Amino acid sequence: MTNVGGRAASVKQLLEVARIGPYSRVMTDAVDTAERALIAALKEISDAVERYEAVKELEGRLDLSLKEIKADVAKELYVDRSWNQVGKLLGVTGSRAEQISRAAR
Structure with missing residues (x-):
């Protein structure tokens, strides 16, 4: 019985990965793009103190x-x-x- 339960748990985990898997790369790309844009915007602040304060906020x-x-x-x-x-x-x-x-x- 334990083995069957173990297999059921493994199948559930595989199904969970299959459900999430197709979307994870797209979401990661979107987050990476947003992160790069945000960092670039912060780096464009010419005044060092203002840039530091913006980063801190x-x-x-x-x-x-x-x-x-x-x-x-x-x-x-x-x-x-x-x-x-x-x-x-x-x-x-x-x-x-x-x-x-x-x-x-």
Whole structure:
């Protein structure tokens, strides 16, 4: 019985990868393009102090936004999974996945 359950889990993982896989490259390209554009825009600020302040402000805004996105992802994955399963998908422990869902450090 354990072996059958193990195979079912493997099949579920393969299906999850197949579901996500086709989109990951396109999404990564879009994010890479946006990142390059953002960095180029920051480098265009001629005044060094203004450039530093812009980077510092953006860093804070992105940090908050990215934490919120990670929290949303963790909560979305948790809808039909345990925190341990979510943690495995995210490469963290189940308790860390739950913390991420609350936007905790």
